[in-house]
Amino acid sequence: xxxxxxxxxxxxxxxxxxxxxxxxxxxxxxxxxxxxxxxxxxxxxxxxxxxxxxxxxxxxxxxxxxxxxxxxxxxxxxxxxxxxxxxxxxxxxxxxxxxxxxxxxxxxxxxxxxxxxxxxxxxxxxxxxxxxxxxxxxxxxxxxxxxxxxxxxxxxxxxxxxxxxxxxxxxxxxxxxxxxxxxxxxxxxxxxxxxxxxxxxxxxxxxxxxxxxxxxxxxxxxxxx
Amino acid sequence: xxxxxxxxxxxxxxxxxxxxxxxxxxxxxxxxxxxxxxxxxxxxxxxxxxxxxxxxxxxxxxxxxxxxxxxxxxxxx
Numbered sequence: 207x208x209x210x211x212x213x214x215x216x217x218x219x220x221x222x223x224x225x226x227x228x229x230x231x232x233x234x235x236x237x238x239x240x241x242x243x244x245x246x247x248x249x250x251x252x253x254x255x256x257x258x259x260x261x262x263x264x265x266x267x268x269x270x271x272x273x274x275x276x277x278x279x280x281x282x283x284x285x286x287x288x289x290x291x292x293x294x295x296x297x298x299x300x301x302x303x304x305x306x307x308x309x310x311x312x313x314x315x316x317x318x319x320x321x322x323x324x325x326x327x328x329x330x331x332x333x334x335x336x337x338x339x340x341x342x343x344x345x346x347x348x349x350x351x352x353x354x355x356x357x358x359x360x361x362x363x364x365x366x367x368x369x370x371x372x373x374x375x376x377x378x379x380x381x382x383x384x385x386x387x388x389x390x391x392x393x394x395x396x397x398x399x400x401x402x403x404x405x406x407x408x409x410x411x412x413x414x415x416x417x418x419x420x421x422x423x424x425x426x427x428x429x430x431x
Numbered sequence: 432x433x434x435x436x437x438x439x440x441x442x443x444x445x446x447x448x449x450x451x452x453x454x455x456x457x458x459x460x461x462x463x464x465x466x467x468x469x470x471x472x473x474x475x476x477x478x479x480x481x482x483x484x485x486x487x488x489x490x491x492x493x494x495x496x497x498x499x500x501x502x503x504x505x506x507x508x
Contacts, residue, residue: 267496274493303496310498313447357444357499382445 209235209429211253214281216242216272221258221295221405228405229255232421242275252428253290254281256297258350258403268311268353269299278304290334290424291397295351298389298399307390307399308366309358314351315382321350323413325377326388326402330370333391334427335398338419344377345416347402354401356383356390366390374400432479433507434486438495439470 211229215222226237238248242261247254262271272278278300285291285306293301301307314320323346328339339345358366363384366372374389381401389400404417440446446468453467473494477486486504495502 266493270493270496302498308498310496312444312499315445315447317447317451355445355447382447 209233209252209425210238210248210250211235211255212238212240212247212251213255213257214240214242214277215257216259216261216275216296216300218261218263219257219259219296221403224403225255225257225294225405228408228417228421229253231408232418233425235425240277242272242277245276245280247277247280247284251284251289253292253424254284256281256291256293256300257405258295258297261296261300264353267299267303269296269301269303272296272300273303273305282306285392285397288394288396290428291392292335292420292424293397293399294403294405295349295354295401298401299353301397301399306397307392308362309356309384309390311353311401312355312357312382313353314355319350319352320354320381321348323348324380324388324402326374327377329372329375330391332370333373333395333398333423335391335420335423336373337427338423345419346407346414347404347416348406349380349402351381351401354381354383356387356401358384363387369393373398374402432477432481434475434477434481435505435507436473436475436486436490436494437470437503437505438473438490438500439503440468441499441501444499 213226229237299311328343331339331341371391376386376388404420407414407417448469449467490502
C-alpha cells in the first residue's frame with residue numbers, strides 16, 4: 207500500500223513546503239498539496255499535516271480563521287474517521303481552535319517570539335507519532351513561535367497526563383506552557399499537535415535528525431502495521 | 432444595529448500583554464496602577480432584529496475562544 211498524505215496550505219502558511227519535503231523524504235508515497243478553500247480532501251488519505259506559519263495573518267487569534275476555513279471541515283471529518291493528523295506550530299493552534307485538541311495556545315509568557323533549538327522529552331512513546339522514540343528520550347527540535355504558551359484548566363491537564371496524551375514536554379521552560387507541555391495527542395491517538403518543528407530536523411544539514419523518527423513512526427504505524 | 436463585543440481573558444489566565452503594558456506605564460512614571468488586563472473590542476453592524484441568540488452564537492463560535500476568554504455584548508442605544 208502506498209502512503210498517501212496531504213499538506214494543507216492556508217494563506218500565510220510558510221512551512222508547508224518544508225513539511226511536504228520532510229514527508230516525501232521520510233515517508234515517501236504521494237504528498238498532495240491542498241489549498242484552504244478546497245471543500246474536499248483527496249481520496250484515500252493516510253495522513254494529513256497542518257504546517258506552521260501565520261495563517262490569515264494571525265487575525266483574531268492564531269489559527270482561529272484557518273480553523274473555520276472550508277478545508278478544515280473536511281479535516282475534522284477525516285480525523286473523526288481515524289485519519290492521522292499532525293499539526294505543527296500554527297497547525298497546532300489550528301487544531302485547538304477547531305476543537306480537535308483541548309486547550310489553547312496563548313502569547314508566550316515572556317512576550318517575545320522564541321526561535322531556537324529546544325530540548326524535548328518524549329513522554330509517551332506508545333503513540334502512532336512517537337513509537338520510534340524511546341520513552342523519556344531527550345531530543346532536539348527547533349521552535350519558532352509567538353503564541354506557544356499551552357493553556358488548559360487543571361482538570362483537563364490532569365486528564366491529559368492520566369491518559370498519556372502529553373506526547374512531548376520541554377526539558378526546560380520555553381514559553382510558559384502549562385506543565386511544560388510541547389505536544390498533545392487527541393483522545394483517540396490519531397491527532398498530534400506540537401509547537402516544535404520536527405520537519406526542520408530531517409537531515410544532517412539541518413543540524414540534526416531528531417525529527418525523522420516522528421515521520422518514520424507514522425509511516426511504520428500506518429503502512430507496515 | 433451597532434453591536435460591540437468586548438472579549439477579555441478569563442480570571443486566572445496569565446495575560447503577558449497586560450503585564451507588559453503595566454510595566455510600560457510604570458516606566459513612564461505612572462504610579463498606583465495595580466493591574467492591567469488587555470482585551471479586544473469588535474464592533475459589528477448587524478441587521479436590525481438580529482437575535483441575542485445569534486449574537487451569542489457568533490461570539491461562541493468565532494469571536495471569543497471560550498477556553499481562555501469571556502465576552503460581553505453591548506448594544507448601542
